[in-house]
Amino acid sequence: MTAQTLSLVADIGGTNTRVALADGADVRKDSVDRFRNAEHGGIGDVIQRYLDKTGVSADAITGVCVAMAGPVHDGVGTLTNLDWRIDKAVLAEVLTAEKVAVLNDLQAQGHAIGHIADDDLQVILPQPYANENAAKLVIGLGTGFNACPVFDTSAGRFVPPSEAGHVSLPASIAELHPILSQLEDSGGYPSVEEVLSGRGVCHLHKALHGSVMEASDVLAAMGRGDADAVVTGTLFVKILGDVAGNLALSHLPFGGIYLVGGVTRAFTPHLDACGFAQAFRSKGRFSDFMEQFGVSVVSDDYAALTGCATHLSHL
Known part of the structure:
Protein backbone atom coordinates (compact mmCIF):
# COMPACT_ATOMS: atom_id res chain seq x y z
CA MET A 1 0.00 0.00 0.00
CA THR A 2 1.42 3.38 -0.98
CA ALA A 3 0.98 6.69 0.78
CA GLN A 4 -0.53 8.12 -2.41
CA THR A 5 -3.48 5.69 -2.40
CA LEU A 6 -4.24 5.05 1.27
CA SER A 7 -7.89 5.84 1.96
CA LEU A 8 -10.24 5.38 4.88
CA VAL A 9 -13.78 4.15 4.26
CA ALA A 10 -16.64 3.84 6.73
CA ASP A 11 -20.16 2.44 6.68
CA ILE A 12 -22.45 3.88 9.37
CA GLY A 13 -25.50 1.73 10.08
CA GLY A 14 -28.24 2.23 12.62
CA THR A 15 -26.36 0.26 15.29
CA ASN A 16 -22.73 -0.18 14.22
CA THR A 17 -20.11 1.58 12.12
CA ARG A 18 -17.55 -0.37 10.11
CA VAL A 19 -14.25 1.26 9.21
CA ALA A 20 -11.49 0.00 6.93
CA LEU A 21 -8.45 1.04 4.92
CA ALA A 22 -8.42 0.90 1.14
CA ASP A 23 -5.68 0.94 -1.45
CA GLY A 24 -7.32 2.59 -4.42
CA ALA A 25 -10.56 0.69 -5.11
CA ASP A 26 -9.49 -2.35 -3.05
CA VAL A 27 -10.63 -2.62 0.57
CA ARG A 28 -8.22 -4.41 2.88
CA LYS A 29 -10.55 -6.96 4.45
CA ASP A 30 -8.09 -7.60 7.29
CA SER A 31 -8.32 -3.92 8.28
CA VAL A 32 -12.11 -3.90 8.84
CA ASP A 33 -13.16 -3.02 12.38
CA ARG A 34 -16.61 -2.53 13.90
CA PHE A 35 -17.67 0.05 16.48
CA ARG A 36 -20.96 0.37 18.38
CA ASN A 37 -22.51 3.74 17.65
CA ALA A 38 -24.02 4.06 21.13
CA GLU A 39 -20.52 4.13 22.62
CA HIS A 40 -19.37 7.12 20.52
CA GLY A 41 -20.43 10.73 20.11
CA GLY A 42 -20.06 10.87 16.34
CA ILE A 43 -18.15 9.64 13.33
CA GLY A 44 -15.15 11.79 14.28
CA ASP A 45 -14.82 9.86 17.54
CA VAL A 46 -15.08 6.53 15.69
CA ILE A 47 -12.40 7.46 13.14
CA GLN A 48 -10.04 8.69 15.85
CA ARG A 49 -10.55 5.46 17.78
CA TYR A 50 -9.83 3.46 14.62
CA LEU A 51 -6.63 5.39 13.90
CA ASP A 52 -5.49 4.93 17.50
CA LYS A 53 -6.11 1.17 17.35
CA THR A 54 -4.39 0.67 14.00
CA GLY A 55 -1.54 3.09 14.58
CA VAL A 56 -2.17 4.75 11.20
CA SER A 57 -1.36 8.45 11.08
CA ALA A 58 -4.17 10.79 10.02
CA ASP A 59 -1.68 12.52 7.71
CA ALA A 60 -1.23 9.28 5.77
CA ILE A 61 -4.89 9.21 4.70
CA THR A 62 -5.33 10.81 1.27
CA GLY A 63 -9.05 10.11 0.86
CA VAL A 64 -12.06 9.40 3.04
CA CYS A 65 -15.55 8.28 2.09
CA VAL A 66 -18.36 7.72 4.57
CA ALA A 67 -21.59 5.88 3.76
CA MET A 68 -24.49 6.54 6.10
CA ALA A 69 -28.03 5.32 6.68
CA GLY A 70 -29.84 8.58 6.04
CA PRO A 71 -30.44 11.35 3.49
CA VAL A 72 -27.43 13.19 2.06
CA HIS A 73 -27.70 16.59 0.38
CA ASP A 74 -24.71 18.50 -0.97
CA GLY A 75 -22.31 16.37 1.03
CA VAL A 76 -24.14 16.82 4.32
CA GLY A 77 -26.13 14.04 5.95
CA THR A 78 -28.10 13.30 9.10
CA LEU A 79 -28.69 9.70 10.04
CA THR A 80 -32.34 8.65 10.06
CA ASN A 81 -32.09 6.50 13.20
CA LEU A 82 -29.15 8.18 14.98
CA ASP A 83 -28.49 11.76 16.07
CA TRP A 84 -25.23 12.19 14.15
CA ARG A 85 -24.49 14.86 11.53
CA ILE A 86 -21.96 13.91 8.86
CA ASP A 87 -20.21 16.46 6.64
CA LYS A 88 -16.76 17.43 5.39
CA ALA A 89 -16.19 19.76 8.34
CA VAL A 90 -16.76 16.92 10.83
CA LEU A 91 -14.36 14.66 8.94
CA ALA A 92 -11.78 17.46 8.68
CA GLU A 93 -11.56 17.56 12.48
CA VAL A 94 -9.71 14.23 12.44
CA LEU A 95 -8.42 13.92 8.86
CA THR A 96 -6.71 16.20 6.33
CA ALA A 97 -7.51 14.05 3.29
CA GLU A 98 -7.60 15.73 -0.11
CA LYS A 99 -10.59 13.71 -1.32
CA VAL A 100 -13.68 13.59 0.89
CA ALA A 101 -17.11 12.16 0.09
CA VAL A 102 -20.31 11.49 2.03
CA LEU A 103 -22.77 9.03 0.51
CA ASN A 104 -26.08 7.53 1.45
CA ASP A 105 -25.43 3.86 2.31
CA LEU A 106 -27.46 2.65 -0.67
CA GLN A 107 -25.44 4.93 -2.95
CA ALA A 108 -22.32 3.18 -1.67
CA GLN A 109 -23.89 -0.21 -2.40
CA GLY A 110 -24.65 1.04 -5.90
CA HIS A 111 -21.02 1.96 -6.49
CA ALA A 112 -20.06 -1.59 -5.42
CA ILE A 113 -22.12 -3.29 -8.13
CA GLY A 114 -19.76 -4.89 -10.63
CA HIS A 115 -17.07 -5.25 -7.95
CA ILE A 116 -18.76 -8.03 -5.98
CA ALA A 117 -17.54 -11.63 -6.32
CA ASP A 118 -19.93 -14.11 -7.95
CA ASP A 119 -19.81 -16.21 -4.77
CA ASP A 120 -21.40 -13.27 -2.94
CA LEU A 121 -24.39 -13.09 -5.30
CA GLN A 122 -27.36 -15.45 -4.98
CA VAL A 123 -29.66 -15.45 -7.99
CA ILE A 124 -33.36 -15.21 -7.12
CA LEU A 125 -34.66 -14.48 -10.60
CA PRO A 126 -32.39 -15.09 -13.61
CA GLN A 127 -30.94 -12.07 -15.38
CA PRO A 128 -31.64 -11.95 -19.14
CA TYR A 129 -28.93 -10.61 -21.41
CA ALA A 130 -28.51 -6.86 -21.11
CA ASN A 131 -26.04 -4.22 -22.24
CA GLU A 132 -23.30 -3.77 -19.62
CA SER A 172 -52.74 -3.29 -4.19
CA ILE A 173 -52.17 -5.71 -1.28
CA ALA A 174 -55.61 -6.39 0.19
CA GLU A 175 -54.22 -8.03 3.35
CA LEU A 176 -52.79 -4.68 4.42
CA HIS A 177 -56.06 -2.74 4.30
CA PRO A 178 -57.47 -3.77 7.70
CA ILE A 179 -54.16 -3.27 9.54
CA LEU A 180 -52.82 -0.06 7.95
CA SER A 181 -53.62 2.04 11.02
CA GLN A 182 -51.38 -0.24 13.07
CA LEU A 183 -48.48 0.22 10.64
CA GLU A 184 -48.29 4.02 10.75
CA ASP A 185 -45.09 5.84 11.69
CA SER A 186 -44.90 8.54 14.35
CA GLY A 187 -46.48 10.98 11.90
CA GLY A 188 -49.46 8.74 11.22
CA TYR A 189 -48.19 7.66 7.81
CA PRO A 190 -48.01 3.98 6.74
CA SER A 191 -44.66 4.00 4.97
CA VAL A 192 -42.87 1.07 3.35
CA GLU A 193 -40.14 1.19 6.00
CA GLU A 194 -42.69 0.50 8.74
CA VAL A 195 -42.95 -3.04 7.32
CA LEU A 196 -39.87 -3.72 5.19
CA SER A 197 -37.19 -3.39 7.88
CA GLY A 198 -36.05 -5.17 11.00
CA ARG A 199 -38.57 -3.42 13.22
CA GLY A 200 -41.10 -3.73 10.40
CA VAL A 201 -41.27 -7.51 10.75
CA CYS A 202 -42.16 -7.00 14.41
CA HIS A 203 -44.77 -4.34 13.50
CA LEU A 204 -46.34 -6.60 10.90
CA HIS A 205 -46.52 -9.62 13.21
CA LYS A 206 -48.13 -7.58 15.99
CA ALA A 207 -50.66 -6.04 13.59
CA LEU A 208 -51.61 -9.47 12.25
CA HIS A 209 -51.62 -11.52 15.45
CA GLY A 210 -51.55 -9.12 18.42
CA SER A 211 -48.33 -10.55 19.85
CA VAL A 212 -44.84 -9.04 19.93
CA MET A 213 -42.02 -11.01 18.32
CA GLU A 214 -38.64 -9.74 17.14
CA ALA A 215 -37.71 -10.33 13.52
CA SER A 216 -35.21 -13.05 14.45
CA ASP A 217 -37.87 -14.86 16.48
CA VAL A 218 -40.38 -14.68 13.62
CA LEU A 219 -37.80 -16.19 11.27
CA ALA A 220 -36.94 -18.93 13.75
CA ALA A 221 -40.63 -19.72 14.22
CA MET A 222 -41.10 -19.87 10.44
CA GLY A 223 -38.36 -22.48 10.35
CA ARG A 224 -40.34 -24.56 12.86
CA GLY A 225 -43.50 -24.21 10.77
CA ASP A 226 -45.34 -21.97 13.25
CA ALA A 227 -48.58 -20.98 11.48
CA ASP A 228 -48.70 -17.34 12.65
CA ALA A 229 -45.05 -16.75 11.80
CA VAL A 230 -45.53 -18.24 8.34
CA VAL A 231 -48.46 -15.88 7.72
CA THR A 232 -46.30 -12.93 8.79
CA GLY A 233 -43.32 -14.00 6.73
CA THR A 234 -45.40 -14.72 3.64
CA LEU A 235 -47.06 -11.30 3.75
CA PHE A 236 -43.68 -9.65 4.35
CA VAL A 237 -42.25 -11.32 1.24
CA LYS A 238 -45.35 -10.45 -0.78
CA ILE A 239 -44.97 -6.78 0.17
CA LEU A 240 -41.26 -6.91 -0.68
CA GLY A 241 -41.99 -8.41 -4.09
CA ASP A 242 -44.73 -5.87 -4.83
CA VAL A 243 -42.59 -2.89 -3.77
CA ALA A 244 -39.54 -4.17 -5.67
CA GLY A 245 -41.72 -4.58 -8.76
CA ASN A 246 -43.00 -1.02 -8.42
CA LEU A 247 -39.44 0.27 -8.16
CA ALA A 248 -38.43 -1.77 -11.19
CA LEU A 249 -41.16 -0.13 -13.26
CA SER A 250 -40.06 3.28 -12.01
CA HIS A 251 -36.39 2.82 -12.94
CA LEU A 252 -36.34 0.05 -15.61
CA PRO A 253 -33.18 -1.69 -14.30
CA PHE A 254 -32.58 -4.00 -17.25
CA GLY A 255 -29.08 -4.57 -15.85
CA GLY A 256 -30.48 -6.28 -12.77
CA ILE A 257 -31.85 -5.68 -9.27
CA TYR A 258 -29.64 -6.27 -6.23
CA LEU A 259 -31.16 -6.89 -2.80
CA VAL A 260 -28.86 -5.99 0.11
CA GLY A 261 -28.97 -5.70 3.89
CA GLY A 262 -29.21 -7.97 6.91
CA VAL A 263 -33.00 -8.41 6.78
CA THR A 264 -32.79 -9.29 3.09
CA ARG A 265 -30.20 -11.98 3.77
CA ALA A 266 -32.23 -13.40 6.66
CA PHE A 267 -35.33 -13.79 4.47
CA THR A 268 -33.49 -15.09 1.39
CA PRO A 269 -34.21 -18.80 2.16
CA HIS A 270 -37.95 -17.97 2.24
CA LEU A 271 -38.26 -15.81 -0.88
CA ASP A 272 -39.15 -18.66 -3.22
CA ALA A 273 -41.61 -20.50 -0.95
CA CYS A 274 -43.33 -17.28 0.13
CA GLY A 275 -44.00 -16.15 -3.43
CA PHE A 276 -41.52 -13.35 -4.09
CA ALA A 277 -41.41 -13.98 -7.86
CA GLN A 278 -45.20 -13.95 -8.25
CA ALA A 279 -45.56 -10.75 -6.21
CA PHE A 280 -42.72 -9.08 -8.09
CA ARG A 281 -44.15 -9.89 -11.53
CA SER A 282 -47.84 -9.45 -10.73
CA LYS A 283 -48.34 -6.13 -12.55
CA GLY A 284 -51.43 -6.73 -14.63
CA ARG A 285 -50.84 -6.30 -18.35
CA PHE A 286 -47.17 -5.59 -17.58
CA SER A 287 -46.61 -8.94 -15.86
CA ASP A 288 -44.78 -10.44 -18.85
CA PHE A 289 -42.71 -7.26 -19.13
CA MET A 290 -41.39 -7.87 -15.58
CA GLU A 291 -39.55 -11.01 -16.75
CA GLN A 292 -36.85 -8.73 -18.18
CA PHE A 293 -35.54 -7.91 -14.69
CA GLY A 294 -33.20 -10.30 -12.89
CA VAL A 295 -32.94 -10.25 -9.09
CA SER A 296 -29.95 -11.25 -6.93
CA VAL A 297 -29.18 -11.07 -3.22
CA VAL A 298 -25.81 -9.62 -2.22
CA SER A 299 -24.29 -11.58 0.66
CA ASP A 300 -21.07 -9.50 0.87
CA ASP A 301 -21.45 -7.65 4.17
CA TYR A 302 -18.63 -5.27 3.20
CA ALA A 303 -20.12 -4.17 -0.13
CA ALA A 304 -20.77 -0.62 1.07
CA LEU A 305 -17.09 -0.26 2.01
CA THR A 306 -16.12 -1.50 -1.46
CA GLY A 307 -18.50 1.04 -2.96
CA CYS A 308 -16.92 3.85 -0.94
CA ALA A 309 -13.44 2.84 -2.08
CA THR A 310 -14.55 2.53 -5.70
CA HIS A 311 -16.22 5.96 -5.60
CA LEU A 312 -13.12 7.58 -4.11
CA SER A 313 -10.88 6.00 -6.74
CA HIS A 314 -12.83 7.79 -9.47
CA LEU A 315 -12.86 11.25 -7.87
Missing part, protein backbone atom coordinates in the same frame (compact mmCIF):
# COMPACT_ATOMS: atom_id res chain seq x y z
CA ASN A 133 -24.32 -0.11 -19.28
CA ALA A 134 -27.98 -0.92 -18.66
CA ALA A 135 -29.47 0.68 -15.55
CA LYS A 136 -29.38 -1.31 -12.32
CA LEU A 137 -31.24 -1.02 -9.03
CA VAL A 138 -30.16 -1.62 -5.44
CA ILE A 139 -32.79 -2.27 -2.75
CA GLY A 140 -31.76 -2.46 0.90
CA LEU A 141 -33.57 -3.87 3.93
CA GLY A 142 -31.94 -3.55 7.33
CA THR A 143 -32.56 -1.10 10.16
CA GLY A 144 -34.52 0.83 7.52
CA PHE A 145 -35.47 0.51 3.84
CA ASN A 146 -34.15 2.33 0.81
CA ALA A 147 -33.46 1.90 -2.89
CA CYS A 148 -31.43 3.70 -5.55
CA PRO A 149 -30.83 3.31 -9.28
CA VAL A 150 -27.34 2.88 -10.76
CA PHE A 151 -26.49 4.49 -14.10
CA ASP A 152 -23.25 3.89 -16.02
CA THR A 153 -22.61 6.78 -18.39
CA SER A 154 -19.76 8.05 -20.57
CA ALA A 155 -18.93 10.45 -17.73
CA GLY A 156 -18.78 7.64 -15.17
CA ARG A 157 -21.17 5.97 -12.74
CA PHE A 158 -24.05 8.03 -11.35
CA VAL A 159 -25.91 6.76 -8.28
CA PRO A 160 -28.50 9.36 -7.24
CA PRO A 161 -29.67 9.43 -3.62
CA SER A 162 -33.17 8.38 -2.64
CA GLU A 163 -35.46 7.99 0.36
CA ALA A 164 -37.65 5.25 -1.10
CA GLY A 165 -38.47 3.78 2.32
CA HIS A 166 -40.76 6.69 3.08
CA VAL A 167 -43.21 6.20 0.22
CA SER A 168 -46.58 4.73 1.16
CA LEU A 169 -47.30 1.01 1.40
CA PRO A 170 -48.86 -0.45 -1.78
CA ALA A 171 -52.65 -0.25 -1.90
Whole structure:
Protein backbone atom coordinates (compact mmCIF):
# COMPACT_ATOMS: atom_id res chain seq x y z
CA MET A 1 0.00 0.00 0.00
CA THR A 2 1.42 3.38 -0.98
CA ALA A 3 0.98 6.69 0.78
CA GLN A 4 -0.53 8.12 -2.41
CA THR A 5 -3.48 5.69 -2.40
CA LEU A 6 -4.24 5.05 1.27
CA SER A 7 -7.89 5.84 1.96
CA LEU A 8 -10.24 5.38 4.88
CA VAL A 9 -13.78 4.15 4.26
CA ALA A 10 -16.64 3.84 6.73
CA ASP A 11 -20.16 2.44 6.68
CA ILE A 12 -22.45 3.88 9.37
CA GLY A 13 -25.50 1.73 10.08
CA GLY A 14 -28.24 2.23 12.62
CA THR A 15 -26.36 0.26 15.29
CA ASN A 16 -22.73 -0.18 14.22
CA THR A 17 -20.11 1.58 12.12
CA ARG A 18 -17.55 -0.37 10.11
CA VAL A 19 -14.25 1.26 9.21
CA ALA A 20 -11.49 0.00 6.93
CA LEU A 21 -8.45 1.04 4.92
CA ALA A 22 -8.42 0.90 1.14
CA ASP A 23 -5.68 0.94 -1.45
CA GLY A 24 -7.32 2.59 -4.42
CA ALA A 25 -10.56 0.69 -5.11
CA ASP A 26 -9.49 -2.35 -3.05
CA VAL A 27 -10.63 -2.62 0.57
CA ARG A 28 -8.22 -4.41 2.88
CA LYS A 29 -10.55 -6.96 4.45
CA ASP A 30 -8.09 -7.60 7.29
CA SER A 31 -8.32 -3.92 8.28
CA VAL A 32 -12.11 -3.90 8.84
CA ASP A 33 -13.16 -3.02 12.38
CA ARG A 34 -16.61 -2.53 13.90
CA PHE A 35 -17.67 0.05 16.48
CA ARG A 36 -20.96 0.37 18.38
CA ASN A 37 -22.51 3.74 17.65
CA ALA A 38 -24.02 4.06 21.13
CA GLU A 39 -20.52 4.13 22.62
CA HIS A 40 -19.37 7.12 20.52
CA GLY A 41 -20.43 10.73 20.11
CA GLY A 42 -20.06 10.87 16.34
CA ILE A 43 -18.15 9.64 13.33
CA GLY A 44 -15.15 11.79 14.28
CA ASP A 45 -14.82 9.86 17.54
CA VAL A 46 -15.08 6.53 15.69
CA ILE A 47 -12.40 7.46 13.14
CA GLN A 48 -10.04 8.69 15.85
CA ARG A 49 -10.55 5.46 17.78
CA TYR A 50 -9.83 3.46 14.62
CA LEU A 51 -6.63 5.39 13.90
CA ASP A 52 -5.49 4.93 17.50
CA LYS A 53 -6.11 1.17 17.35
CA THR A 54 -4.39 0.67 14.00
CA GLY A 55 -1.54 3.09 14.58
CA VAL A 56 -2.17 4.75 11.20
CA SER A 57 -1.36 8.45 11.08
CA ALA A 58 -4.17 10.79 10.02
CA ASP A 59 -1.68 12.52 7.71
CA ALA A 60 -1.23 9.28 5.77
CA ILE A 61 -4.89 9.21 4.70
CA THR A 62 -5.33 10.81 1.27
CA GLY A 63 -9.05 10.11 0.86
CA VAL A 64 -12.06 9.40 3.04
CA CYS A 65 -15.55 8.28 2.09
CA VAL A 66 -18.36 7.72 4.57
CA ALA A 67 -21.59 5.88 3.76
CA MET A 68 -24.49 6.54 6.10
CA ALA A 69 -28.03 5.32 6.68
CA GLY A 70 -29.84 8.58 6.04
CA PRO A 71 -30.44 11.35 3.49
CA VAL A 72 -27.43 13.19 2.06
CA HIS A 73 -27.70 16.59 0.38
CA ASP A 74 -24.71 18.50 -0.97
CA GLY A 75 -22.31 16.37 1.03
CA VAL A 76 -24.14 16.82 4.32
CA GLY A 77 -26.13 14.04 5.95
CA THR A 78 -28.10 13.30 9.10
CA LEU A 79 -28.69 9.70 10.04
CA THR A 80 -32.34 8.65 10.06
CA ASN A 81 -32.09 6.50 13.20
CA LEU A 82 -29.15 8.18 14.98
CA ASP A 83 -28.49 11.76 16.07
CA TRP A 84 -25.23 12.19 14.15
CA ARG A 85 -24.49 14.86 11.53
CA ILE A 86 -21.96 13.91 8.86
CA ASP A 87 -20.21 16.46 6.64
CA LYS A 88 -16.76 17.43 5.39
CA ALA A 89 -16.19 19.76 8.34
CA VAL A 90 -16.76 16.92 10.83
CA LEU A 91 -14.36 14.66 8.94
CA ALA A 92 -11.78 17.46 8.68
CA GLU A 93 -11.56 17.56 12.48
CA VAL A 94 -9.71 14.23 12.44
CA LEU A 95 -8.42 13.92 8.86
CA THR A 96 -6.71 16.20 6.33
CA ALA A 97 -7.51 14.05 3.29
CA GLU A 98 -7.60 15.73 -0.11
CA LYS A 99 -10.59 13.71 -1.32
CA VAL A 100 -13.68 13.59 0.89
CA ALA A 101 -17.11 12.16 0.09
CA VAL A 102 -20.31 11.49 2.03
CA LEU A 103 -22.77 9.03 0.51
CA ASN A 104 -26.08 7.53 1.45
CA ASP A 105 -25.43 3.86 2.31
CA LEU A 106 -27.46 2.65 -0.67
CA GLN A 107 -25.44 4.93 -2.95
CA ALA A 108 -22.32 3.18 -1.67
CA GLN A 109 -23.89 -0.21 -2.40
CA GLY A 110 -24.65 1.04 -5.90
CA HIS A 111 -21.02 1.96 -6.49
CA ALA A 112 -20.06 -1.59 -5.42
CA ILE A 113 -22.12 -3.29 -8.13
CA GLY A 114 -19.76 -4.89 -10.63
CA HIS A 115 -17.07 -5.25 -7.95
CA ILE A 116 -18.76 -8.03 -5.98
CA ALA A 117 -17.54 -11.63 -6.32
CA ASP A 118 -19.93 -14.11 -7.95
CA ASP A 119 -19.81 -16.21 -4.77
CA ASP A 120 -21.40 -13.27 -2.94
CA LEU A 121 -24.39 -13.09 -5.30
CA GLN A 122 -27.36 -15.45 -4.98
CA VAL A 123 -29.66 -15.45 -7.99
CA ILE A 124 -33.36 -15.21 -7.12
CA LEU A 125 -34.66 -14.48 -10.60
CA PRO A 126 -32.39 -15.09 -13.61
CA GLN A 127 -30.94 -12.07 -15.38
CA PRO A 128 -31.64 -11.95 -19.14
CA TYR A 129 -28.93 -10.61 -21.41
CA ALA A 130 -28.51 -6.86 -21.11
CA ASN A 131 -26.04 -4.22 -22.24
CA GLU A 132 -23.30 -3.77 -19.62
CA ASN A 133 -24.32 -0.11 -19.28
CA ALA A 134 -27.98 -0.92 -18.66
CA ALA A 135 -29.47 0.68 -15.55
CA LYS A 136 -29.38 -1.31 -12.32
CA LEU A 137 -31.24 -1.02 -9.03
CA VAL A 138 -30.16 -1.62 -5.44
CA ILE A 139 -32.79 -2.27 -2.75
CA GLY A 140 -31.76 -2.46 0.90
CA LEU A 141 -33.57 -3.87 3.93
CA GLY A 142 -31.94 -3.55 7.33
CA THR A 143 -32.56 -1.10 10.16
CA GLY A 144 -34.52 0.83 7.52
CA PHE A 145 -35.47 0.51 3.84
CA ASN A 146 -34.15 2.33 0.81
CA ALA A 147 -33.46 1.90 -2.89
CA CYS A 148 -31.43 3.70 -5.55
CA PRO A 149 -30.83 3.31 -9.28
CA VAL A 150 -27.34 2.88 -10.76
CA PHE A 151 -26.49 4.49 -14.10
CA ASP A 152 -23.25 3.89 -16.02
CA THR A 153 -22.61 6.78 -18.39
CA SER A 154 -19.76 8.05 -20.57
CA ALA A 155 -18.93 10.45 -17.73
CA GLY A 156 -18.78 7.64 -15.17
CA ARG A 157 -21.17 5.97 -12.74
CA PHE A 158 -24.05 8.03 -11.35
CA VAL A 159 -25.91 6.76 -8.28
CA PRO A 160 -28.50 9.36 -7.24
CA PRO A 161 -29.67 9.43 -3.62
CA SER A 162 -33.17 8.38 -2.64
CA GLU A 163 -35.46 7.99 0.36
CA ALA A 164 -37.65 5.25 -1.10
CA GLY A 165 -38.47 3.78 2.32
CA HIS A 166 -40.76 6.69 3.08
CA VAL A 167 -43.21 6.20 0.22
CA SER A 168 -46.58 4.73 1.16
CA LEU A 169 -47.30 1.01 1.40
CA PRO A 170 -48.86 -0.45 -1.78
CA ALA A 171 -52.65 -0.25 -1.90
CA SER A 172 -52.74 -3.29 -4.19
CA ILE A 173 -52.17 -5.71 -1.28
CA ALA A 174 -55.61 -6.39 0.19
CA GLU A 175 -54.22 -8.03 3.35
CA LEU A 176 -52.79 -4.68 4.42
CA HIS A 177 -56.06 -2.74 4.30
CA PRO A 178 -57.47 -3.77 7.70
CA ILE A 179 -54.16 -3.27 9.54
CA LEU A 180 -52.82 -0.06 7.95
CA SER A 181 -53.62 2.04 11.02
CA GLN A 182 -51.38 -0.24 13.07
CA LEU A 183 -48.48 0.22 10.64
CA GLU A 184 -48.29 4.02 10.75
CA ASP A 185 -45.09 5.84 11.69
CA SER A 186 -44.90 8.54 14.35
CA GLY A 187 -46.48 10.98 11.90
CA GLY A 188 -49.46 8.74 11.22
CA TYR A 189 -48.19 7.66 7.81
CA PRO A 190 -48.01 3.98 6.74
CA SER A 191 -44.66 4.00 4.97
CA VAL A 192 -42.87 1.07 3.35
CA GLU A 193 -40.14 1.19 6.00
CA GLU A 194 -42.69 0.50 8.74
CA VAL A 195 -42.95 -3.04 7.32
CA LEU A 196 -39.87 -3.72 5.19
CA SER A 197 -37.19 -3.39 7.88
CA GLY A 198 -36.05 -5.17 11.00
CA ARG A 199 -38.57 -3.42 13.22
CA GLY A 200 -41.10 -3.73 10.40
CA VAL A 201 -41.27 -7.51 10.75
CA CYS A 202 -42.16 -7.00 14.41
CA HIS A 203 -44.77 -4.34 13.50
CA LEU A 204 -46.34 -6.60 10.90
CA HIS A 205 -46.52 -9.62 13.21
CA LYS A 206 -48.13 -7.58 15.99
CA ALA A 207 -50.66 -6.04 13.59
CA LEU A 208 -51.61 -9.47 12.25
CA HIS A 209 -51.62 -11.52 15.45
CA GLY A 210 -51.55 -9.12 18.42
CA SER A 211 -48.33 -10.55 19.85
CA VAL A 212 -44.84 -9.04 19.93
CA MET A 213 -42.02 -11.01 18.32
CA GLU A 214 -38.64 -9.74 17.14
CA ALA A 215 -37.71 -10.33 13.52
CA SER A 216 -35.21 -13.05 14.45
CA ASP A 217 -37.87 -14.86 16.48
CA VAL A 218 -40.38 -14.68 13.62
CA LEU A 219 -37.80 -16.19 11.27
CA ALA A 220 -36.94 -18.93 13.75
CA ALA A 221 -40.63 -19.72 14.22
CA MET A 222 -41.10 -19.87 10.44
CA GLY A 223 -38.36 -22.48 10.35
CA ARG A 224 -40.34 -24.56 12.86
CA GLY A 225 -43.50 -24.21 10.77
CA ASP A 226 -45.34 -21.97 13.25
CA ALA A 227 -48.58 -20.98 11.48
CA ASP A 228 -48.70 -17.34 12.65
CA ALA A 229 -45.05 -16.75 11.80
CA VAL A 230 -45.53 -18.24 8.34
CA VAL A 231 -48.46 -15.88 7.72
CA THR A 232 -46.30 -12.93 8.79
CA GLY A 233 -43.32 -14.00 6.73
CA THR A 234 -45.40 -14.72 3.64
CA LEU A 235 -47.06 -11.30 3.75
CA PHE A 236 -43.68 -9.65 4.35
CA VAL A 237 -42.25 -11.32 1.24
CA LYS A 238 -45.35 -10.45 -0.78
CA ILE A 239 -44.97 -6.78 0.17
CA LEU A 240 -41.26 -6.91 -0.68
CA GLY A 241 -41.99 -8.41 -4.09
CA ASP A 242 -44.73 -5.87 -4.83
CA VAL A 243 -42.59 -2.89 -3.77
CA ALA A 244 -39.54 -4.17 -5.67
CA GLY A 245 -41.72 -4.58 -8.76
CA ASN A 246 -43.00 -1.02 -8.42
CA LEU A 247 -39.44 0.27 -8.16
CA ALA A 248 -38.43 -1.77 -11.19
CA LEU A 249 -41.16 -0.13 -13.26
CA SER A 250 -40.06 3.28 -12.01
CA HIS A 251 -36.39 2.82 -12.94
CA LEU A 252 -36.34 0.05 -15.61
CA PRO A 253 -33.18 -1.69 -14.30
CA PHE A 254 -32.58 -4.00 -17.25
CA GLY A 255 -29.08 -4.57 -15.85
CA GLY A 256 -30.48 -6.28 -12.77
CA ILE A 257 -31.85 -5.68 -9.27
CA TYR A 258 -29.64 -6.27 -6.23
CA LEU A 259 -31.16 -6.89 -2.80
CA VAL A 260 -28.86 -5.99 0.11
CA GLY A 261 -28.97 -5.70 3.89
CA GLY A 262 -29.21 -7.97 6.91
CA VAL A 263 -33.00 -8.41 6.78
CA THR A 264 -32.79 -9.29 3.09
CA ARG A 265 -30.20 -11.98 3.77
CA ALA A 266 -32.23 -13.40 6.66
CA PHE A 267 -35.33 -13.79 4.47
CA THR A 268 -33.49 -15.09 1.39
CA PRO A 269 -34.21 -18.80 2.16
CA HIS A 270 -37.95 -17.97 2.24
CA LEU A 271 -38.26 -15.81 -0.88
CA ASP A 272 -39.15 -18.66 -3.22
CA ALA A 273 -41.61 -20.50 -0.95
CA CYS A 274 -43.33 -17.28 0.13
CA GLY A 275 -44.00 -16.15 -3.43
CA PHE A 276 -41.52 -13.35 -4.09
CA ALA A 277 -41.41 -13.98 -7.86
CA GLN A 278 -45.20 -13.95 -8.25
CA ALA A 279 -45.56 -10.75 -6.21
CA PHE A 280 -42.72 -9.08 -8.09
CA ARG A 281 -44.15 -9.89 -11.53
CA SER A 282 -47.84 -9.45 -10.73
CA LYS A 283 -48.34 -6.13 -12.55
CA GLY A 284 -51.43 -6.73 -14.63
CA ARG A 285 -50.84 -6.30 -18.35
CA PHE A 286 -47.17 -5.59 -17.58
CA SER A 287 -46.61 -8.94 -15.86
CA ASP A 288 -44.78 -10.44 -18.85
CA PHE A 289 -42.71 -7.26 -19.13
CA MET A 290 -41.39 -7.87 -15.58
CA GLU A 291 -39.55 -11.01 -16.75
CA GLN A 292 -36.85 -8.73 -18.18
CA PHE A 293 -35.54 -7.91 -14.69
CA GLY A 294 -33.20 -10.30 -12.89
CA VAL A 295 -32.94 -10.25 -9.09
CA SER A 296 -29.95 -11.25 -6.93
CA VAL A 297 -29.18 -11.07 -3.22
CA VAL A 298 -25.81 -9.62 -2.22
CA SER A 299 -24.29 -11.58 0.66
CA ASP A 300 -21.07 -9.50 0.87
CA ASP A 301 -21.45 -7.65 4.17
CA TYR A 302 -18.63 -5.27 3.20
CA ALA A 303 -20.12 -4.17 -0.13
CA ALA A 304 -20.77 -0.62 1.07
CA LEU A 305 -17.09 -0.26 2.01
CA THR A 306 -16.12 -1.50 -1.46
CA GLY A 307 -18.50 1.04 -2.96
CA CYS A 308 -16.92 3.85 -0.94
CA ALA A 309 -13.44 2.84 -2.08
CA THR A 310 -14.55 2.53 -5.70
CA HIS A 311 -16.22 5.96 -5.60
CA LEU A 312 -13.12 7.58 -4.11
CA SER A 313 -10.88 6.00 -6.74
CA HIS A 314 -12.83 7.79 -9.47
CA LEU A 315 -12.86 11.25 -7.87
